[in-house]
Amino acid sequence: MSYNNEMIEKYRGNFLKEVTDNVEEGDWVKMCMQCGVCSGSCPLGPHWEHPPQEIFMMIRAGKREEVLESSSMWMCTSCYNCIARCPRGLPITHIMHGLATYSKRLGLAPQQQPTAKFAQLFWNNLTKTGRVNELKLGLSLYFMNGFGEGIKTALKMKDIGLGMLKTKRMTPMEMLGGHGCKDTKGFHAMLKKAQELEDARIGKSGS
Amino acid sequence: MAKKSYSFYPGCSSQKAASSSNYQVSVDTMCEELDIELNEIPDWNCCSASIGYAGGGELPRLALSARNIALSEQAHPDQDIVATCAACWLSTKETQERLNDNSELMAETNTALAEAGLTLKNDKNIRHMVEVLIEDIGYDELGSHVKKPLEGLKIAGYVGCQTNRPFGIDGESFENPKYLDKLIETVGAEACNTYEKKVSCCGGALAFSEPEKSQALIKDIIESAYDNGADMIVTPCPVCQMNTEVYQDQINAKYGTKFKMPVVYYSTLMSVAYGKTAKEAALDGQIIKAKQLEDIANK
Numbered sequence: 001m002s003y004n005n006e007m008i009e010k011y012r013g014n015f016l017k018e019v020t021d022n023v024e025e026g027d028w029v030k031m032c033m034q035c036g037v038c039s040g041s042c043p044l045g046p047h048w049e050h051p052p053q054e055i056f057m058m059i060r061a062g063k064r065e066e067v068l069e070s071s072s073m074w075m076c077t078s079c080y081n082c083i084a085r086c087p088r089g090l091p092i093t094h095i096m097h098g099l100a101t102y103s104k105r106l107g108l109a110p111q112q113q114p115t116a117k118f119a120q121l122f123w124n125n126l127t128k129t130g131r132v133n134e135l136k137l138g139l140s141l142y143f144m145n146g147f148g149e150g151i152k153t154a155l156k157m158k159d160i161g162l163g164m165l166k167t168k169r170m171t172p173m174e175m176l177g178g179h180g181c182k183d184t185k186g187f188h189a190m191l192k193k194a195q196e197l198e199d200a201r202i203g204k205s206g207s
Numbered sequence: 208m209a210k211k212s213y214s215f216y217p218g219c220s221s222q223k224a225a226s227s228s229n230y231q232v233s234v235d236t237m238c239e240e241l242d243i244e245l246n247e248i249p250d251w252n253c254c255s256a257s258i259g260y261a262g263g264g265e266l267p268r269l270a271l272s273a274r275n276i277a278l279s280e281q282a283h284p285d286q287d288i289v290a291t292c293a294a295c296w297l298s299t300k301e302t303q304e305r306l307n308d309n310s311e312l313m314a315e316t317n318t319a320l321a322e323a324g325l326t327l328k329n330d331k332n333i334r335h336m337v338e339v340l341i342e343d344i345g346y347d348e349l350g351s352h353v354k355k356p357l358e359g360l361k362i363a364g365y366v367g368c369q370t371n372r373p374f375g376i377d378g379e380s381f382e383n384p385k386y387l388d389k390l391i392e393t394v395g396a397e398a399c400n401t402y403e404k405k406v407s408c409c410g411g412a413l414a415f416s417e418p419e420k421s422q423a424l425i426k427d428i429i430e431s432a433y434d435n436g437a438d439m440i441v442t443p444c445p446v447c448q449m450n451t452e453v454y455q456d457q458i459n460a461k462y463g464t465k466f467k468m469p470v471v472y473y474s475t476l477m478s479v480a481y482g483k484t485a486k487e488a489a490l491d492g493q494i495i496k497a498k499q500l501e502d503i504a505n506k
Contacts, residue, residue, distance in 0.1 A: 043408035044424075047417075077410055077412070078412070080373045084372040098265070101261070104261055105264070114417060115258075118261075120261040123261060126253040130252035131222070132220075134220070160457075167491065168491075169224070169229060169492060173224070174224075179222050181250050181252050182250050183250055183323065187252060190325075191271075194316070195264070197266055197315045198264045198267065201315075
């Protein structure tokens with residue numbers, strides 16, 4: 001049985017409980033009083049399919065697929081306006097990140113969502129050596145929608161790249177390894193253990 | 208004043224030839240003048256910023272910052288951790304708060320850290336460089352080092368998001384923090400006191416994945432600086448700096464604007480006012496040249 005089906009089976013329509021148990025800071029969702037300050041404070045608010053306030057109500061209403069398959073949470077810029085302004089002190093930014101992470105674990109995140117793709121590239125990039133390789137990250141971003149698109153984006157970004165090179169804020173040398181931690185062995189072992197412990201607590205993704 | 212020493216977390220973008228390496232150069236110059244010693248946390252790793260969540264769950268992400276704190280405890284047991292990058296500071300501080308709040312996560316984090324031969328006590332102060340400047344040095348002392356007051360310059364202090372929310376600087380409000388304006392005035396320039404985009408979001412990491420939506424936000428931030436008569440923008444955040452500087456040509460092409468607004472770090476501003484050379488102040492790291500600061504530095 002897929003992880004997603006396992007969870008459907010386990011919670012049987014009680015989506016609020018599922019979020020409370022499995023989503024980072026999810027136990028706060030029930031505290032939302034629907035004032036809408038978060039939605040009105042969000043810099044990308046107009047682009048959200050369902051702004052945070054709506055997401056919270058949809059969770060309570062059991063709209064599981066609509067929430068988890070939504071591109072909404074992936075619109076969070078982590079500006080923390082909603083956290084700073086929420087009269088009930090909900091850690092909304094973290095809940096949005098948590099919902100995004102959980103939808104990804106379940107395999108429900110929208111496949112072509114650009115931030116979902118970029119954020120995964122970012123994680124892959126940083127966990128390789130322990131530090132971000134900005135050049136490789138940039139190139140993988142340009143080419144994340146295929147080779148043709150990549151060339152187009154690279155050309156569009158050419159002047160910015162040249163500006164960064166000229167001011168020594170980028171170097172082609174990063175292609176040949178670049179920055180990283182020395183103890184990559186310990187670093188990777190730590191991350192592996194952290195992943196195992198989390199899987200043991202909230203279920204294994206992709207199984 | 209006696210030398211002040213800190214355990215320093217520079218972060219990925221501050222490394223040699225990385226996107227905010229110019230920030231690091233000017234921070235080093237500023238700290239030398241102010242007798243601040245930054246001891247780099249040995250073998251630090253990336254904090255995963257605010258965008259690591261697609262690939263990393265809660266615990267792997269917490270482990271990243273926990274490793275940095277643990278390394279700092281080991282190498283510099285009596286020193287506060289200081290970060291210059293907003294996201295580095297925020298992630299590290301958030302991790303500390305979350306782990307102190309949740310004993311189960313704390314135990315799991317220590318189990319993960321043991322794989323790297325580390326343990327975490329988690330009782331350090333985790334601070335942003337501007338906190339060090341304001342709280343440990345103070346405006347008066349900061350001002351006493353000024354050799355070339357930046358007279359005649361009008362500057363928009365763009366605080367942005369993550370140096371301001373959710374933690375911010377003690378005694379400052381989220382909606383209208385004043386410390387950057389005060390720093391601008393401390394070095395002899397005029398602050399744009401009515402800069403209404405002071406704490407608006409530039410799109411952060413979404414400038415990469417959602418360029419059009421983010422550039423619409425960036426456009427407003429720059430436009431407001433022009434509306435307030437600013438000669439340049441100053442910011443404490445590497446992402447703010449990069450986003451508001453490098454996309455101006457693309458914004459001009461799309462919106463028909465004629466932006467050419469220099470965006471500098473507070474440390475660059477201070478280095479120039481402290482009489483340092485253009486190179487020491489990292490003015491050569493400006494993609495949009497800060498001509499007026501160059502003139503003062505070369506005077």
